[in-house]
Amino acid sequence: KNEVEQSPQNLTAQEGEFITINCSYSVGISALHWLQQHPGGGIVSLFMLSSGKKKHGRLIATINIQEKHSSLHITASHPRDSAVYICAVPPGNQFYFGTGTSLTVIP
Amino acid sequence: NAGVTQTPKFRVLKTGQSMTLLCAQDMNHEYMYWYRQDPGMGLRLIHYSVGEGTTAKGEVPDGYNVSRLKKQNFLLGLESAAPSQTSVYFCASSYLWRTQPQHFGDGTRLSIL
Numbered sequence: 001k002n003e004v005e006q007s008p009q010n011l012t013a014q015e016g017e018f019i020t021i022n023c024s025y026s027v028g029i030s031a032l033h034w035l036q037q038h039p040g041g042g043i044v045s046l047f048m049l050s051s052g053k054k055k056h057g058r059l060i061a062t063i064n065i066q067e068k069h070s071s072l073h074i075t076a077s078h079p080r081d082s083a084v085y086i087c088a089v090p091p092g093n094q095f096y097f098g099t100g101t102s103l104t105v106i107p
Numbered sequence: 108n109a110g111v112t113q114t115p116k117f118r119v120l121k122t123g124q125s126m127t128l129l130c131a132q133d134m135n136h137e138y139m140y141w142y143r144q145d146p147g148m149g150l151r152l153i154h155y156s157v158g159e160g161t162t163a164k165g166e167v168p169d170g171y172n173v174s175r176l177k178k179q180n181f182l183l184g185l186e187s188a189a190p191s192q193t194s195v196y197f198c199a200s201s202y203l204w205r206t207q208p209q210h211f212g213d214g215t216r217l218s219i220l
Contacts, residue, residue, distance in 0.1 A: 030206070031206050033208065041213065042213055043197060043199075043214075044211070045208035048206065086149065086150070088150070090204065093155075093163065094152060094165060095140070095142075095150075095152045097149035097151070098149050099147065099148060099149045100149065
């Protein structure tokens with residue numbers, strides 16, 4: 001069972017491109033998390049959002065609770081954005097994670 | 108502040124051996140979590156704790172035990188290691204369950220031969 005689906009699985013972009021990563025989920029939630037996993041393996045929380053849109057620097061996250069869909073956008077992508085981006089949802093007493101989108105930004 | 112610290116970072120075990128992974132956080136967080144990450148799969152919740160002295164099962168708890176005797180520490184134990192438990196283990200903590208971001212440790216790479 002896949003409570004969380006991400007697309008695309010892999011993404012290669014040229015530096016400066018606008019990037020969109022999608023996350024769809026099948027469970028009822030009150031919040032959704034976006035995480036970044038660095039090439040070295042470390043995981044950092046980027047956003048937690050329950051409605052609308054949040055922005056942090058060049059990263060923008062949006063969520064539509066009714067459609068059970070969230071997107072992570074990166075504007076003016078840079079090679080340092082290369083990482084795996086993971087969405088996660090916490091229904092009930094569980095936390096479900098997508099398998100991640102591996103992003104490579106080429107100079 | 109160190110954040111979330113996991114020890115050890117790497118370990119190789121033989122089938123049937125036991126070991127304990129330690130997670131320590133210095134942020135006074137109530138909630139702590141243990142996850143495993145396997146190739147091609149998302150992070151999966153093993154056990155979690157909502158406060159000192161409490162533990163609860165996550166999605167994949169079989170073969171693991173946990174304890175939270177002190178608020179800052181969350182221990183993950185493997186009583187009799189199996190090759191299927193070869194994985195990267197992450198500990199995380201948060202102030203609230205759903206509506207606050209989680210802070211992750213750097214992970215423990217565990218191989219069981």
